[in-house]
Amino acid sequence: xxxxxxxxxxxxxQLNADFGFAEAEALVPYLARLGISHLYTSSFLKARxxxxxxYDIIDHAAINPEIGDRASFDSLSAALARHDxxxxxxxxxxxxxxxxxxxxxxxxxxxWGEDSPYAAFFDIDWQPARRELRGKLxxxxxxxxYGAVLERGELKPVYDxxxxxxxxxxxxxxxxxxxxxxxxxxxxxxxxxxxxTMDLARGIAGTRSPSAxxxxxxxxxxxxxxxxxxxxxIDAALGRLTGDPAExxxxxxxxxxxxxxxxxxxxxxxxADEINYRRFFDINDLAGLRMELPQVFETTHRLIFELIAExxxxxxxxxxxxxxxxxxxxxxxxxxxxxxxxxxxxxxxLAHHERIRRDWPxxxxxxxxxxxxxxxxxxxxxxxxxxxxxxARFIGGDLDFEEEVYRAxxxxxxxxxxxxxxxxxxxxxRIAQAHWRSRDFTLSGLRRALEEVVACFPIYRTYVTARxxxxxxRRYIDWAVAQARKRGGADPAIxxxxxxxxxxxxxxxxRPYYPRRxxxxxxxxxxxxxxxxxxKGFEDTALYRYNRLVALNEVGGDxxxxxxxASAFHQTARRRRASWPHxxxxxxxxxxxxxxxxxxxxxxxxxxHEDWRVRLERWGRLNxxxxxxxxxxxxxxxxxxxxxxxxxxxxxxxxxxxxxxxQGAMLKSVREAKRITSWANPDADYERALADxxxxxxxxDRRNPFLDDFLPFxxxxxxxxxxxxxxxxxxxxxMPGVPDIYQGxxxxxxxxxxxxxxxxxxWRRRARLLDEVADADPWTLIENWxxxxxxxxLIERALGLRKRRPDxxxxxxxxxxxxxxxxxxxxxxxARVREGGAAIVVVPRLIxxxxxxxxxxxxxxGAWRGTFVELPPVLARAEGFRDVLTGARIEPxxxxxARVLKACDLFDQGPVALVETEG
Numbered sequence: 001x002x003x004x005x006x007x008x009x010x011x012x013x014q015l016n017a018d019f020g021f022a023e024a025e026a027l028v029p030y031l032a033r034l035g036i037s038h039l040y041t042s043s044f045l046k047a048r049x050x051x052x053x054x055y056d057i058i059d060h061a062a063i064n065p066e067i068g069d070r071a072s073f074d075s076l077s078a079a080l081a082r083h084d085x086x087x088x089x090x091x092x093x094x095x096x097x098x099x100x101x102x103x104x105x106x107x108x109x110x111x112w113g114e115d116s117p118y119a120a121f122f123d124i125d126w127q128p129a130r131r132e133l134r135g136k137l138x139x140x141x142x143x144x145x146y147g148a149v150l151e152r153g154e155l156k157p158v159y160d161x162x163x164x165x166x167x168x169x170x171x172x173x174x175x176x177x178x179x180x181x182x183x184x185x186x187x188x189x190x191x192x193x194x195x196x197t198m199d200l201a202r203g204i205a206g207t208r209s210p211s212a213x214x215x216x217x218x219x220x221x222x223x224x225x226x227x228x229x230x231x232x233x234i235d236a237a238l239g240r241l242t243g244d245p246a247e248x249x250x251x252x253x254x255x256x257x258x259x260x261x262x263x264x265x266x267x268x269x270x271x272a273d274e275i276n277y278r279r280f281f282d283i284n285d286l287a288g289l290r291m292e293l294p295q296v297f298e299t300t301h302r303l304i305f306e307l308i309a310e311x312x313x314x315x316x317x318x319x320x321x322x323x324x325x326x327x328x329x330x331x332x333x334x335x336x337x338x339x340x341x342x343x344x345x346x347x348x349x350l351a352h353h354e355r356i357r358r359d360w361p362x363x364x365x366x367x368x369x370x371x372x373x374x375x376x377x378x379x380x381x382x383x384x385x386x387x388x389x390x391x392a393r394f395i396g397g398d399l400d401f402e403e404e405v406y407r408a409x410x411x412x413x414x415x416x417x418x419x420x421x422x423x424x425x426x427x428x429x430r431i432a433q434a435h436w437r438s439r440d441f442t443l444s445g446l447r448r449a450l451e452e453v454v455a456c457f458p459i460y461r462t463y464v465t466a467r468x469x470x471x472x473x474r475r476y477i478d479w480a481v482a483q484a485r486k487r488g489g490a491d492p493a494i495x496x497x498x499x500x501x502x503x504x505x506x507x508x509x510x511r512p513y514y515p516r517r518x519x520x521x522x523x524x525x526x527x528x529x530x531x532x533x534x535x536k537g538f539e540d541t542a543l544y545r546y547n548r549l550v551a552l553n554e555v556g557g558d559x560x561x562x563x564x565x566a567s568a569f570h571q572t573a574r575r576r577r578a579s580w581p582h583x584x585x586x587x588x589x590x591x592x593x594x595x596x597x598x599x600x601x602x603x604x605x606x607x608x609h610e611d612w613r614v615r616l617e618r619w620g621r622l623n624x625x626x627x628x629x630x631x632x633x634x635x636x637x638x639x640x641x642x643x644x645x646x647x648x649x650x651x652x653x654x655x656x657x658x659x660x661x662x663q664g665a666m667l668k669s670v671r672e673a674k675r676i677t678s679w680a681n682p683d684a685d686y687e688r689a690l691a692d693x694x695x696x697x698x699x700x701d702r703r704n705p706f707l708d709d710f711l712p713f714x715x716x717x718x719x720x721x722x723x724x725x726x727x728x729x730x731x732x733x734x735m736p737g738v739p740d741i742y743q744g745x746x747x748x749x750x751x752x753x754x755x756x757x758x759x760x761x762x763w764r765r766r767a768r769l770l771d772e773v774a775d776a777d778p779w780t781l782i783e784n785w786x787x788x789x790x791x792x793x794l795i796e797r798a799l800g801l802r803k804r805r806p807d808x809x810x811x812x813x814x815x816x817x818x819x820x821x822x823x824x825x826x827x828x829x830x831a832r833v834r835e836g837g838a839a840i841v842v843v844p845r846l847i848x849x850x851x852x853x854x855x856x857x858x859x860x861x862g863a864w865r866g867t868f869v870e871l872p873p874v875l876a877r878a879e880g881f882r883d884v885l886t887g888a889r890i891e892p893x894x895x896x897x898a899r900v901l902k903a904c905d906l907f908d909q910g911p912v913a914l915v916e917t918e919g
């Protein structure tokens with residue numbers, strides 16, 4: 001049998017040198033038993049050596065040799081086929097890994113400049129503002145100022161004997177020299193080289209045709225490489241360029257040579273102001289690709305389409321779709337070239353008021369919307385104000401999240417993405433000069449206006465095309481420009497101009513005042529800029545600053561949205577069923593900031609807000625003596641306490657390893673926040689004080705009053721988190737969409753921010769537990785819940801139901817059910833219904849008040865007396881009801897002429913219920 005076109009459930013694996021195709025193949029039988037239909041992997045195309053994530057691809061036509069070869073991939077594919085499973089690949093179309101010495105396209109661009117056949121592949125501005133950089137590619141890879149690096153002798157001319165080529169090396173970075181300079185460089189070795197080869201070298205510079213120059217250069221290099229005995233003579237000739245650190249002027253010849261190249265090597269900090277190639281966010285060694293060009297698309301996707309044609313690739317997850325110039329065009333080409341039906345989802349961060357574009361031929365997004373939807377179910381809205389007061393009191397003032405996002409985006413544009421903003425301002429300035437109405441708009445005024453609009457943009461980007469401007473896009477532009485105008489910063493008339501350009505209104509019509517092509521091109525480039533600024537400002541800065549309840553500070557989330565009602569969940573779930581029934585559902589990914597069960601624990605703070613306030617004040621007093629000159633500050637301290645509460649391991653044997661993990665997670669968090677320390681400007685004293693504070697709080701080798709008070713509260717939170725975790729897992733596995741399980745999450749996942757969530761997984765333990773839970777007593781699993789076996793069995797049973805009745809979940813309707821009785825507000829209930837069959841899901845929520853602190857087990861039968869779920873007629877006609885998780889039959893009761901399921905029966909043997917109708 002072939003795998004289903006729409007996955008039943010996916011399982012994400014992070015492939016790298018330590019876990020490749022062979023290790024993935026060994027897991028296939030276990031994943032099949034778990035109920036997974038599709039293995040879903042990180043990219044396995046050839047990435048930079050040592051890559052742990054695979055997003056720095058250097059060759060799209062090859063498989064990463066660190067992960068395996070074609071034979072091992074085919075073996076994995078065969079193993080999946082034997083178990084009727086498919087394969088989903090994470091595709092990275094937006095960028096490539098550059099710098100270093102291993103990207104052939106990039107090296108060719110450095111060698112030949114604009115004449116390289118790959119120059120158009122990368123999004124490079126060959127005519128930047130600075131005149132001396134025109135025709136050059138700025139390379140911000142130096143660890144110090146150029147002059148200092150040059151005079152230390154760290155830029156070294158090197159002859160590659162195997163290739164017959166000459167380049168400058170800076171540690172791992174290779175900078176090829178233009179072949180037009182070879183004749184002069186080889187002249188001192190001319191006698192050894194011979195007149196024929198030297199004539200080839202001299203002829204390169206005199207050849208006008210780029211293609212002829214290239215042919216001559218290849219012939220010359222081949223002639224040199226064929227005579228390895230020339231190496232010493234050429235090395236000696238290049239040695240004349242080597243300066244003496246004691247004599248700075250001796251580096252002048254080398255400097256003049258490098259100054260004449262198609263590139264300019266520079267200090268990495270220069271990138272913020274002068275970089276002239278589009279990057280992935282602000283990462284200098286990930287360069288943007290012009291995927292809108294057919295040749296680039298076809299070249300980078302050839303291997304992927306081959307694997308699809310061979311029936312070895314069944315789904316695609318498109319990474320960072322917002323980075324593309326024209327996402328809809330890209331996705332349409334993907335469908336057209338695939339040649340057969342393929343399940344496609346896109347990584348797209350949506351605002352709560354935003355919808356995925358209907359003209360995108362995809363199954364939906366990769367699950368962040370569902371993640372935050374599910375998470376909101378277990379956050380008590382009544383805790384918002386008390387937690388806000390506690391937070392303000394502890395840090396000594398109010399922190400407005402919306403203002404933090406605005407400031408963070410301004411900071412990103414000022415410190416790391418200013419060069420791209422300058423390029424946009426220059427392009428806008430050229431458009432403004434096209435008509436007298438805007439000729440007085442200054443470059444600085446245009447730049448300030450653009451900066452304000454980007455800082456106020458409410459979503460990642462719009463999707464304006466040459467053909468149209470959607471109403472949704474227009475509303476977002478209207479909003480951003482209106483908010484920017486209120487904040488000022490530029491001539492008010494400029495904002496009208498910017499609005500007309502971003503909507504492309506000023507370039508449309510029969511006789512527009514401004515050049516249509518330039519206006520549309522600017523609007524589309526602006527879209528590629530606003531997204532990265534939002535990502536870096538919102539996700540990677542503001543979410544690390546605002547620490548009221550960090551369970552809400554998640555990718556695709558918004559901490560201003562505090563909790564979700566059951567009715568709101570039902571409304572959204574029904575909309576997903578109607579519009580995107582096959583979108584991915586995730587509760588953890590490789591990019592989430594906290595593990596799914598860590599969030600489930602921390603959500604309980606919204607219910608225990610008074611206890612949290614008391615504990616927080618007590619811990620602040622107990623630990624004040626362990627700070628160094630006030631470090632860490634209160635905002636980082638409250639983040640630390642929440643992180644400890646959520647991630648503290650259940651197994652005492654893991655505590656020793658937990659401390660350095662916690663220190664690493666806190667270091668990343670405070671650097672991302674960019675308040676006191678950052679990646680670009682680390683404050684070593686503050687970071688050392690933070691690490692010491694963490695170690696002291698976790699110390700077990702001395703009396704620790706803090707831990708004595710912390711651990712009992714953590715234990716209570718953990719028990720609540722257990723129920724929340726099971727409930728969110730069951731909802732994920734049964735709501736409309738395709739559930740995804742991130743590697744290892746079939747047991748409790750208490751991971752902290754990346755890279756903590758990419759640690760090795762104990763697969764043997766999971767496989768052993770899967771055998772053990774098959775016939776285990778439910779009460780035994782609950783009593784021993786810290787092992788995670790109870791969660792594992794829930795997943796296995798729920799996926800088993802999806803496998804037995806695929807139509808119920810792939811095509812079935814979503815039917816909200818009505819809890820009634822004393823504790824109705826503490827239940828979420830719904831059914832998946834298809835052609836007379838149904839699966840009923842009932843989970844508890846917001847149960848802290850129902851669970852006495854001294855009770856070690858979750859509230860089961862006794863707590864739910866007087867609460868029930870009404871069965872609508874379509875379900876009431878069922879002949880019987882069977883508990884999928886335990887196999888027990890459940891007898892409905894009658895109440896006022898209606899059939900109902902009593903909550904005490906549903907939760908008789910576990911905290912959550914999944915019921916299958918019979919007949």
